[in-house]
Amino acid sequence: MLKFLLVCAAFAALPIQAQTLSGRIVGADARPVPYANIGLKNRPAGTVSERDGSFTLRIPDLSVRDTLRISCIGYAAREIPAAGHDARPLEIRLQEQPQTPLSPVITHIPRKRYTFGRSIGSKTVSARRSAPGRKAARWA
Numbered sequence: 001m002l003k004f005l006l007v008c009a010a011f012a013a014l015p016i017q018a019q020t021l022s023g024r025i026v027g028a029d030a031r032p033v034p035y036a037n038i039g040l041k042n043r044p045a046g047t048v049s050e051r052d053g054s055f056t057l058r059i060p061d062l063s064v065r066d067t068l069r070i071s072c073i074g075y076a077a078r079e080i081p082a083a084g085h086d087a088r089p090l091e092i093r094l095q096e097q098p099q100t101p102l103s104p105v106i107t108h109i110p111r112k113r114y115t116f117g118r119s120i121g122s123k124t125v126s127a128r129r130s131a132p133g134r135k136a137a138r139w140a
Contacts, residue, residue: 021057021082023090025049025070033094036072040082074099 032053039046
């Protein structure tokens with residue numbers, strides 16, 4: 001009975017252990033691709049490759065349907081099945097993707113004019129001889 005419980009406990013602990021995928025990302029010319037994004041598609045597990053292209057990805061529960069997605073700027077993204085690669089290191093080759101330079105687009109945006117408060121205009125002042133009971137100057 002004790003052996004049976006130990007065997008059941010060992011099999012129950014297997015899905016709890018994290019599986020590890022490791023490998024190296026290289027370009028078509030076999031040079032390492034630094035800082036490539038490696039992750040599981042539609043899952044929150046992911047990592048970034050080192051300067052030499054190596055990576056290690058720990059996955060808590062790897063499924064047969066999981067897909068590994070690798071992407072990097074200047075290279076075409078690649079997707080491979082994640083299952084079956086946990087025993088040996090991977091070597092993933094990315095194909096370079098030519099980038100077309102972006103050309104600037106200049107547009108004219110008309111601006112509205114707003115006047116806050118009173119508008120400033122010119123006022124003329126005419127001076128007259130003052131008469132009793134009248135002001136000396138008046139606004140025209």
